[in-house]
Amino acid sequence: MAIKLFKNANIYTPIDKGSPSAGKEQNLLKNFPKGGIVVKDGVITAIGNIDDIEKPYRIDNTIDCKGQSLIPGFVDPHTHICFAKLRESEFEMRLKGVPYLEILNQGGGILSSVEAVAKASEESLYQNSLKHALSAMKFGTTTIEIKSGYGLDTENELKMLRVIDRIAKTTPLDVVATFLGAHAIPLAYKDNPDAFIAIVVDEMLPAVKSQNIASHCDIFCEKGVFSIEQGRKVLEAAKRLGFKVKIHADEVNDLGGAALAAELCAISADHLLAASDSNIEKMARAKVVATLLPSTAYSLRKSYARAKVMIEKNVPVALATDCNPGSSYCESMQFVIGLAVLNMGMTPAEALVGATLNSAYAIGVADRVGSLDVGKQADFILIDGESPAMVAYHAGVSSISAVFKRGENIFFNKV
Amino acid sequence: MAIKLFKNANIYTPIDKGSPSAGKEQNLLKNFPKGGIVVKDGVITAIGNIDDIEKPYRIDNTIDCKGQSLIPGFVDPHTHICFAKLRESEFEMRLKGVPYLEILNQGGGILSSVEAVAKASEESLYQNSLKHALSAMKFGTTTIEIKSGYGLDTENELKMLRVIDRIAKTTPLDVVATFLGAHAIPLAYKDNPDAFIAIVVDEMLPAVKSQNIASHCDIFCEKGVFSIEQGRKVLEAAKRLGFKVKIHADEVNDLGGAALAAELCAISADHLLAASDSNIEKMARAKVVATLLPSTAYSLRKSYARAKVMIEKNVPVALATDCNPGSSYCESMQFVIGLAVLNMGMTPAEALVGATLNSAYAIGVADRVGSLDVGKQADFILIDGESPAMVAYHAGVSSISAVFKRGENIFFNKV
Numbered sequence: 001m002a003i004k005l006f007k008n009a010n011i012y013t014p015i016d017k018g019s020p021s022a023g024k025e026q027n028l029l030k031n032f033p034k035g036g037i038v039v040k041d042g043v044i045t046a047i048g049n050i051d052d053i054e055k056p057y058r059i060d061n062t063i064d065c066k067g068q069s070l071i072p073g074f075v076d077p078h079t080h081i082c083f084a085k086l087r088e089s090e091f092e093m094r095l096k097g098v099p100y101l102e103i104l105n106q107g108g109g110i111l112s113s114v115e116a117v118a119k120a121s122e123e124s125l126y127q128n129s130l131k132h133a134l135s136a137m138k139f140g141t142t143t144i145e146i147k148s149g150y151g152l153d154t155e156n157e158l159k160m161l162r163v164i165d166r167i168a169k170t171t172p173l174d175v176v177a178t179f180l181g182a183h184a185i186p187l188a189y190k191d192n193p194d195a196f197i198a199i200v201v202d203e204m205l206p207a208v209k210s211q212n213i214a215s216h217c218d219i220f221c222e223k224g225v226f227s228i229e230q231g232r233k234v235l236e237a238a239k240r241l242g243f244k245v246k247i248h249a250d251e252v253n254d255l256g257g258a259a260l261a262a263e264l265c266a267i268s269a270d271h272l273l274a275a276s277d278s279n280i281e282k283m284a285r286a287k288v289v290a291t292l293l294p295s296t297a298y299s300l301r302k303s304y305a306r307a308k309v310m311i312e313k314n315v316p317v318a319l320a321t322d323c324n325p326g327s328s329y330c331e332s333m334q335f336v337i338g339l340a341v342l343n344m345g346m347t348p349a350e351a352l353v354g355a356t357l358n359s360a361y362a363i364g365v366a367d368r369v370g371s372l373d374v375g376k377q378a379d380f381i382l383i384d385g386e387s388p389a390m391v392a393y394h395a396g397v398s399s400i401s402a403v404f405k406r407g408e409n410i411f412f413n414k415v
Numbered sequence: 416m417a418i419k420l421f422k423n424a425n426i427y428t429p430i431d432k433g434s435p436s437a438g439k440e441q442n443l444l445k446n447f448p449k450g451g452i453v454v455k456d457g458v459i460t461a462i463g464n465i466d467d468i469e470k471p472y473r474i475d476n477t478i479d480c481k482g483q484s485l486i487p488g489f490v491d492p493h494t495h496i497c498f499a500k501l502r503e504s505e506f507e508m509r510l511k512g513v514p515y516l517e518i519l520n521q522g523g524g525i526l527s528s529v530e531a532v533a534k535a536s537e538e539s540l541y542q543n544s545l546k547h548a549l550s551a552m553k554f555g556t557t558t559i560e561i562k563s564g565y566g567l568d569t570e571n572e573l574k575m576l577r578v579i580d581r582i583a584k585t586t587p588l589d590v591v592a593t594f595l596g597a598h599a600i601p602l603a604y605k606d607n608p609d610a611f612i613a614i615v616v617d618e619m620l621p622a623v624k625s626q627n628i629a630s631h632c633d634i635f636c637e638k639g640v641f642s643i644e645q646g647r648k649v650l651e652a653a654k655r656l657g658f659k660v661k662i663h664a665d666e667v668n669d670l671g672g673a674a675l676a677a678e679l680c681a682i683s684a685d686h687l688l689a690a691s692d693s694n695i696e697k698m699a700r701a702k703v704v705a706t707l708l709p710s711t712a713y714s715l716r717k718s719y720a721r722a723k724v725m726i727e728k729n730v731p732v733a734l735a736t737d738c739n740p741g742s743s744y745c746e747s748m749q750f751v752i753g754l755a756v757l758n759m760g761m762t763p764a765e766a767l768v769g770a771t772l773n774s775a776y777a778i779g780v781a782d783r784v785g786s787l788d789v790g791k792q793a794d795f796i797l798i799d800g801e802s803p804a805m806v807a808y809h810a811g812v813s814s815i816s817a818v819f820k821r822g823e824n825i826f827f828n829k830v
Contacts, residue, residue, distance in 0.1 A: 086800070088804055088805060088808055298810060299810050301757055301758075328810065329810060330810040348507065389507050392506075393714075395713060395744060395745040396747040396750025397550065397750070
């Protein structure tokens with residue numbers, strides 16, 4: 001395979017010490033102002049100051065980065081981009097102050113996405129999902145987690161997971177598939193959610209496992225959705241089958257989802273707008289990544305999760321778009337970083353680590369992506385600016401000039 | 416000239432009754448769900464339901480809008496995109512909590528942009544400005560106001576205005592040029608701002624007038640910048656020379672800029688974060704447009720201007736990016752609309768009227784742009800969604816599929 005040299009780059013990367021960056025370490029980046037990267041077979045074989053790395057190699061192809069900033073590709077660790085239909089009218093209802101329960105009664109909410117997935121052909125579901133995956137890529141995402149959860153029965157959950165698998169096979173993105181069968185209570189089980197949980201555990205999880213079509217399992221614990229006890233049941237069953245587990249935790253109410261994540265040594269707990277100090281401390285002790293979703297808070301006009309408190313308490317913070325047609329129609333990790341910096345008080349370095357290394361840990365792929373290190377994939381972005389702060393500074397506008405996946409240029413932003 | 420038909424469009428447009436839309440009227444849009452527009456010589460000659468408008472014309476060229484939403488091109492009525500250099504490091508200092516005065520002392524702030532413009536060649540200043548103008552266009556702006564104000568002496572103010580004129584002549588955009596000689600107190604006049612004001616009035620304004628290179632005059636009234644009395648002096652002199660006048664008013668302190676705008680019947684007063692209720696009422700009586708700049712509040716992490724109070728008090732509200740390298744590095748009117756809806760509580764309709772018709776009134780061009788009416792220019796945008804709410808719903812991501820200026824496709828967003 002050809003050996004490529006990326007030269008004249010102002011490289012910034014998180015420092016991977018074998019675990020997510022927490023506390024003050026989340027604010028640290030390595031910088032090579034006149035840096036270079038040697039790539040062979042899509043993998044980084046050398047990185048550093050250009051004079052130090054170039055000589056041992058017979059370079060076939062040199063790419064001049066012209067002094068631009070070079071950072072790892074974004075890892076988006078929490079999305080629902082596999083959906084069949086937008087929910088614009090629900091957005092307008094919410095703006096008018098219509099309560100969520102009334103939106104549900106008018107056929108809105110998650111269950112309307114479930115209905116749309118059930119009706120959609122696998123092909124049209126794929127085309128819709130593909131569109132959002134490619135949009136994410138243009139904003140710099142090179143690795144993405146995608147959840148099922150608009151199926152809510154075995155047939156449609158598997159349909160979603162097949163579509164997610166097809167996204168993995170037909171785009172340049174690395175895709176991590178998460179089974180989220182327990183995303184909402186289906187209407188038929190309204191009065192007996194335990195019976196639905198039994199189906200998730202006894203029927204769906206084994207089916208997903210036997211097809212080897214998802215590596216992670218997630219559940220939405222919230223008032224009116226699933227209880228902590230139900231969460232424990234599903235996630236323990238998932239762990240027994242070898243899934244890594246994560247949890248939609250404490251988004252609206254402090255039910256103790258963060259504590260459950262700590263108890264189960266979940267790979268991440270997500271949302272956490274209402275998580276209490278003591279439960280945050282439990283996450284820190286169990287080294288659970290806190291995956292925060294600021295564009296959801298923005299879109300729902302809620303208070304943001306307390307990122308700075310979590311960082312102070314040594315919880316590694318990751319950032320994600322939560323891209324979905326209800327509460328956060330946003331594919332852009334750049335927008336999320338902007339909100340994290342300007343509305344949550346994270347530093348540009350903390351936000352970058354949150355959007356790359358810590359998010360890679362949040363979905364179990366930090367062995368190959370999330371930082372620029374020898375042996376990891378050559379997934380990176382060129383930013384038209386002096387530093388990663390450009391992403392937040394250039395408000396609402398993409399700062400990316402090019403995206404590379406395994407050393408290949410997969411997007412070029414013509415100015 | 417060829418006659419074009421745009422068909423199968425879901426048209427939404429503000430209703431132009433000959434004055435800016437205020438109060439409840441700002442929330443009104445006209446909608447033709449199966450609409451068409453006939454364009455001749457770049458001007459709208461018919462608009463409405465497709466069956467009503469098509470017959471009288473011999474159409475040369477039909478464009479199928481495929482059911483997408485069609486809205487007027489955005490009019491951005493307040494920008495400083497003519498600048499020579501970004502100020503990323505200042506952004507990072509501000510995030511760290513460094514006070515603005517210390518940033519000034521370290522060579523930041525407006526005066527650093529002044530220094531950069533003085534050093535820049537006219538060609539490089541043009542290239543930089545062009546880049547931002549074209550970026551604005553890709554986000555749907557078809558008419559843009561651009562201010563001078565990083566010159567602060569006659570030579571460099573004229574240099575900026577020549578560059579702005581060149582942007583007008585070399586891009587598809589309609590450009591409105593505003594002379595903002597009184598944007599900051601130059602260092603040499605630190606202790607005698609009145610002497611600088613005398614130069615603005617006696618030297619700069621007549622020079623700009625004689626070259627016929629700007630139609631509007633603006634001033635920055637604020638503590639530490641120019642007083643209301645100095646504002647009155649400059650704007651009255653400008654009015655005598657035939658300039659339309661506007662004012663950077665009450666951004667940080669309630670100095671009475673809004674009241675001065677009312678007193679002088681300014682075409683707009685801009686910023687207004689600190690404007691008092693009574694001064695807002697004066698603006699309503701004098702029919703001054705309030706031009707609000709939410710991406711500046713966002714970037715500076717300030718409270719937003721009170722858009723809903725202004726609308727209740729019958730002040731027509733316009734929206735602008737304030738694009739500049741210090742307090743709002745943002746070319747996207749879509750981002751501004753998103754903030755207006757989600758952070759200022761404006762409805763999607765109020766925000767659209769604010770970003771088109773009212774912003775056209777704010778810079779004196781509503782006779783030809785800002786709404787889709789017979790006799791106005793065929794400046795419009797196709798939105799990939801059911802309604803203009805898509806712009807706010809799709810957070811941080813452009814919803815535009817195509818931009819048309821005088822009926823010509825000037826940008827096509829390949830998905």
